[in-house]
Amino acid sequence: MQSDRTEEAGRAPATAVAEPQGGLPPTSPGEKPPTPSPSAPSVAPSAGARTPTPAGATSPDASPTTSAATSASPQRTAPTSSLAGRIRPKSTYQGVATVYQAGVGDGACSYGPSDDMMIAAMNTTDYETSKACGAHVLVRxxxxxxxxxxxxxxxxxxxAPGQLDLSEQAFAKLAPISTGRIAITWRLLSPDTPGTISIRYKNGSSPYWCGIQAIGHRNPLAQLEVRTSSGWRQLARTEYNYFxxxxxxxxxxxxxITDIYGERLTINGxxxxxxxVQPTQVQFTQH
Structure with missing residues (x-):
């Protein structure tokens, strides 16, 4: 990351193409959900949110997690209306790309180390209480x-709104790393992603408190619910991407789980x- 980043990052908020100043979508955006205040009796949330660091510095990395098979019996419900927030399908956004050393690829989304280093950090405004986590973005x-x-x-x-901080590996696809900062446009993708979604319970989860995370979803996640004795209950989302x-x-x-297009997948087992990390048999539809 270049030394001019701290001085310049907040100067020119990005805007979506043909949109109002500030990077807001062309239609009425969803309001930012309130940041939950989890009170886990035996678990301290580890947000993993990164702080801008100069070139040559690295951030602490989390330990790898283990994988486990499951015999989930999924059910699919047809898509309904869009549940997208600030980042909306079919919208193109303008901003800047900066560069950071991503280490093993872990970050605020709490996914753990990544095998694929084509990754990025989303600015806080568009991160939207982790709603951007797992989104696939085409950057030009x-x-x-x-x-x-x-x-x-x-x-x-x-x-600033619209800004993406790219891993060195990703930034190098656009410009020499020494450039440090370039103008970009970007938009949301619904890729032809192989594989299926996995579910992970947070460390410290029990029948008395739990945090749940979905991993590997093709489209951004809008909601996660659990079935209770009184019906479905929507769980609050944290900054560190657990419900x-x-x-x-x-x-x-x-x-x-429900994606921003309104498609619901019910997972048992x-x-x-x-x-x-427990794999399921489901994946959201490509859009």
Whole structure:
């Protein structure tokens, strides 16, 4: 990351093409959801949000998690209306790209180390309480070069709306790393992603408190619900990309996830096993 980043990052907020100043979508955007205040009796959330660091500095990395198979029996519900927030499908956004050393690829989204380093940190405004986590974004430089990245991290202020902080590996696809900062446009993708979604319970989860995370979803996630004795319960989303059930309601039961296009997938058979990445048999539809 170049030394001019802290001085310049907040000077020129990005705007979506043909949109009002500030990077807002052309139609009425969803309001930013309130930041939940989880109160886990035995778990301290580890947000992993990165702070801008000079070139040559690295951030602490989380330990790899383990994978575990599951016998989930998924159910699919047809898409309904869009649940997108600030980042909306079919909208193109203008901003700047900066560069940071991503280490093993872990970040605020709490995914853990990444095998694919085509990743980026989204500015705090468009990160939107982790709603951008897992989004696939096509980034284009002014010189016509492009790269597709997955959002795994948050770029805090002074990163401006529309700004993306790219891993060195991703930035190098657009310009020499020494450039440090370039003008870009970017838009959301719904890629032909192989594989299926996985579910992970947070460390410390139990029948009395749990955090749940979805991993590997093709489209950004809008909601996560658990089935309780009184019906489906929507869980609050945290800045570190887990959905919390503070009283344990629904922990270990059926899980329902919804993407920004309104498609719902119901997943059964996920054991309450903290830190185990448990694959399912489902994936959201490509758009």
């Amino acid at each position: 430089g002014a010189n016509g070069t492009s790269v597709t990245v997955r959002i795994t991290n948050e770029c805090p202020l002074p990163c 919390l059930s503070p009283d344990g309601s629904g922990c270990g039961g059926a899980i329902r 996920i054991a309450l096993r903290p830190e185990a």
